[in-house]
Amino acid sequence: MVRAGLEAHVTGRIIASAEVLHPRAVRRHVPGAADFAGRLAGVKVEAARRRGKYLWLDLADGQALLAHLGMSGQMRVQPPGAPDEKHLRVRFTFADGGPELRFVDQRTFGGLALADLVDSGGTPVPDTIAHIARDPMDPAFDLAVAARALRARRTEVKRALLDQTLVSGVGNIYADEALWRARLHWARPTERLTAAQARAVLGAAADVMAEALAAGGTSFDALYVNVNGQSGYFDRSLNAYGQAGRPCDRCGTPIRRDPFMNRSSFSCPRCQPRPRGPR
Template identity: 70%
Template structure:
């Protein structure tokens, strides 16, 4: 489940179901899912056995289970990763990649990932962050998120606004859905050059990001199919509230003009041609 609200839904579920439990055994069913654990899958399993999970944390789209001792089980869900809590002995999912069992003999934690772009690793924690997360910027739901600093960073770039929003080292957690939704809410076009963005417009788009993510989280995230589900396998329903993403041909909820889809950055961008006119000096 990719973007911040979906990852946060998973984090909340993990916090409820695995905090305080001690890992008994780890089964790696697909080596690719632990490829970022450079010491290999045997080392991965050995480093988890006997460890107690203290907390479930997140920054942007990265998720980790605090193991104490300045180590953590780090997860990135990639495009299709899921975390599921299941009864021991229940049927293995088709794309089950990693299984964690606990010393209490209760439910097990499963990492399921169709496309295997995601993965797990055990990482050292420095200043509260697993090493691979240290280059990731704070996300809009972080209590220490500093919008003015992010706006300054965006304005210093020489690129298009949407590209900046998707840059996880500037502000994290934003993916293609919430970038399009926030730009629509702020009435800005993603091809707008960051250098020409006013501070007020920067503030508007970051406010829109925060609001749309908060609303999506309250709805349990965005899900179009069974690939994006919470730890119990349930889908969120924010897809019903999307104004732009995936709405090509449908009327803009604000003005009724048909939403259009264009190729941008090797993916799709959805805009209202009336509310979000293409900038005159577009080319990034």
């Protein structure tokens, strides 16, 4: 959705300037903020692309402007002169004098960087994210291959789902929802997944992502390119994540919260029984 907004509002335009208002926003651009701004001035934007949680703009000079929104990042298109957002981090102006592109990020987990484009399985991607796997919504995503890779891991299934080198775009929320749909407990050892279970949980992840994307689209308008996490989908459609104590939508058993990697995992104790026995 964010990608589509950028495609519609930024593609074909020439960047006039990039103003970095918070150095942390470009911390992953190693040469620094001045280099970042200097190399973007006068460059044309050719396309907007996405892989997993990364988003980037193809630039006419063969580079890419790479963005990760973290959890609080937004890309906004605003008329010049619109009041600065409280957490405005980077402002892009364009040679046509039209709307600005703004990177806004409260918690500064997100960031921007410039990268060279390299080939990854026939697709040009920024070199710094070439290790990131295709996401389940990518037309070239191969479910059978990903399912085999998932079963080849030696860890808990949720840890594997969150590993972006195996499958990308799945975060804590989508992982819990996919596991609920596939009726798998988050701690199930990957080596004990059947082939059908591995395919099911990955397919469920794809479904959840597609539904979230479709729901997020409802709040899109010309001036608000990002659809940030809080939109309707999260309140209405979650079966497991954040639902501790509420009845499971399948069986009515209260959803349980477990500590997991310094955060939480939510699951139905009845539909998703904890694995037993030795690994």
